[in-house]
Amino acid sequence: MHNSRHPYAPPTRDGVGASCVVLPGQGAGSMLDFLAQRLSVVTRGEWLRRMLAGDVVDERGDAVAPDRAFEGGLRVYYYRSLPAEPSLPFTETVLYRDEHLVVADKPHFMPVTPSGRYLHNTLLVRLKLKLGLPELSPLHRIDRDTAGLVLLSAQQNTRGAYQALFRDRQITKHYDAIAPWRADLALPLEHTSRLEESPQFFRMHEVPGEPNSRTRIEVLEVAPSAEWARYRLSPITGKRHQLRVHMAALGLPLRNDPFYPVVNDPPEGDYSRPLQLLARSLEFVDPFSGVPRVFESMQRLSLP
Numbered sequence: 001m002h003n004s005r006h007p008y009a010p011p012t013r014d015g016v017g018a019s020c021v022v023l024p025g026q027g028a029g030s031m032l033d034f035l036a037q038r039l040s041v042v043t044r045g046e047w048l049r050r051m052l053a054g055d056v057v058d059e060r061g062d063a064v065a066p067d068r069a070f071e072g073g074l075r076v077y078y079y080r081s082l083p084a085e086p087s088l089p090f091t092e093t094v095l096y097r098d099e100h101l102v103v104a105d106k107p108h109f110m111p112v113t114p115s116g117r118y119l120h121n122t123l124l125v126r127l128k129l130k131l132g133l134p135e136l137s138p139l140h141r142i143d144r145d146t147a148g149l150v151l152l153s154a155q156q157n158t159r160g161a162y163q164a165l166f167r168d169r170q171i172t173k174h175y176d177a178i179a180p181w182r183a184d185l186a187l188p189l190e191h192t193s194r195l196e197e198s199p200q201f202f203r204m205h206e207v208p209g210e211p212n213s214r215t216r217i218e219v220l221e222v223a224p225s226a227e228w229a230r231y232r233l234s235p236i237t238g239k240r241h242q243l244r245v246h247m248a249a250l251g252l253p254l255r256n257d258p259f260y261p262v263v264n265d266p267p268e269g270d271y272s273r274p275l276q277l278l279a280r281s282l283e284f285v286d287p288f289s290g291v292p293r294v295f296e297s298m299q300r301l302s303l304p
Contacts, residue, residue, distance in 0.1 A: 008061040010077045015128035016119060018057075018077040025072045031056075032066035035076070055079050080119055086268060088121045094131070095149075095295060100288065101162070102127060102136065102152040103295045108274035111144040123150060140166055143241070145258065148175070148279025148297045161287040166238070172283040174234050175243060176301050178276035179252040181222050181229035188218040191246045195239045203259055204241045206249055213239040215246045223303040228255065230303055232280075243277065255304070276301050 010018040027034060032051060036044040048066055050056050056064045059075035090107035097103075104123060106112065111122045119125065128136050139151045139162050151171075153159040165171050192211040195204050214236040221230040231252075233243045241260070247253060248260040255276035258265045266273055281296045 008057070008059045008077075010057055010061070012128065012134050013079055014120065015125040015134075016079065016114065018079050021076050021078075023070065023072055023074045023076065027070040027072060029070055030066060031064050031068045031070065031076070034070055035078075050078060050081075080114060082117065082119050085119055085121055086117055089271065092123055092126060093298060094127070095298070097131070097154070100154055100158045102131065102133070102154055103282070104150045104152065105297050105299060106142065106147060106150050106279075107299075108147045109144060109271055112138050112141050112150055118144075124152070127152065139163060140238070142279050143275075143277075145275040146175075146277045146279060147274070147299055148277075149282050149295055150279070151282060151295075158288065165284050165287065169236070170284055172234070172281075173279065174232055174281045176220070176278045176280045177231045177233050177243065177247065178228055178255040178301050178303060179231055179247055181219075181226055182251060183226070185250065185252075188216060190214060190216050190236075191250060193246065193249065195242060195245060197240075200263070203263070204239065204245050206245060213237045213242050213246070215243060217246070217250075221303060228303050230301060233277075 021035075021038065023034060032044070032047055035042075035047045035056070047056075051064055051066045054063045056076060056078045058064055058077070064076060088110055090110060092107060092110065093105040095103045095105050104127060106123050111118045113124050114122050124136065124138060128134060133154050135154065135156050137153050137159065139153050139159075142148060142150060151162070153162055192214045193206040194209040194211050195213045196207050198205040216234040216236065218232045219229050220232050223229065233247070235242055244254055244257055244260045248257070253261050256273040257275055278297060278299055278301050281294065283292070283294050285291070286293050
C-alpha cells in the first residue's frame, strides 16, 4: 500500500480544482477498471480519453496510464469536465475582502461549488478567477436555490480559525423568508426535530428521535391580504435544507420551494420563480483582529 506523507496537489485549471479519489487498501485490476467502476457517472470511454490525455494523475504528479495496476491507498486526481453547462443570467457581488476573507452576495440559482450540471458557473470558480485567489474555499454552504451571503476563506493558512467559528456555533446567521401567514401560530418560536436524508436522496425529512436541528422563527411583516408574511429564520444548527423542512413542517412552506412539501422542480432555464429564502446577515467576532464583524446582503425579498 502506498502512503505518501507529502501528497502532490495539482494546480487549478480555469479556476476549477482537481477532484480526488483515494483507492481502498485492497483491490485488483487496472486503474481504468477501478475508476470506471467507482465513478461510473463518467463513462469508461471518457475515463480512457482523460487518462490518455494526461488528465488523471497520482499523488506524485505522475500521469496514470489506463493499464496501470491497482495500487491500494493511492490518491488519484482528475479534472471534471462537462459537455454543456447551463449559462446563468445573474452575477454575484463581492461585499468585503481582506487577506483572510471574502464575503459574497450570491444570486438565486447559482451553486456555491461545482456539482451536477454546474462547474464554471458556480460562485467559487467565478470568484477564484475574478479575484485571482486559487486557494479560495467556502467556509459554509447555502443551497443553489437560496440567495444571499456566503463567507469564503482566502488562504489555507488561516482557514481553520474561521472554520472553528462555524463548528463552535460562534457565528450568528439570519435568513429572510416569504411563506404563508398563520394567525393561529404563536410566534416567535423555536422548532426542533430530528432531520435525516429521505429515500429521495436530494431531500431531507423529519423522523422520530432525539432532535438534531433547531431553528428560531419570528415574523417580520404580514401582507395586507394576510395571505403571506416575511419571516426571520435563525438556524441554531446547520442541517441540510433545515429551514425549508422546518417551515414546511409547520404548514409554512416557503414560497416557490421546488422540493418542499412536494417536488415541483421548474424546467431548466426557468428563473421566474426563485425560492423566497435569503441569507440576510452574518455576525461574528474575527478570530485574528478581535473586531466584531457584521455583514448584510444587499438583496431583499418582497411580499407578494
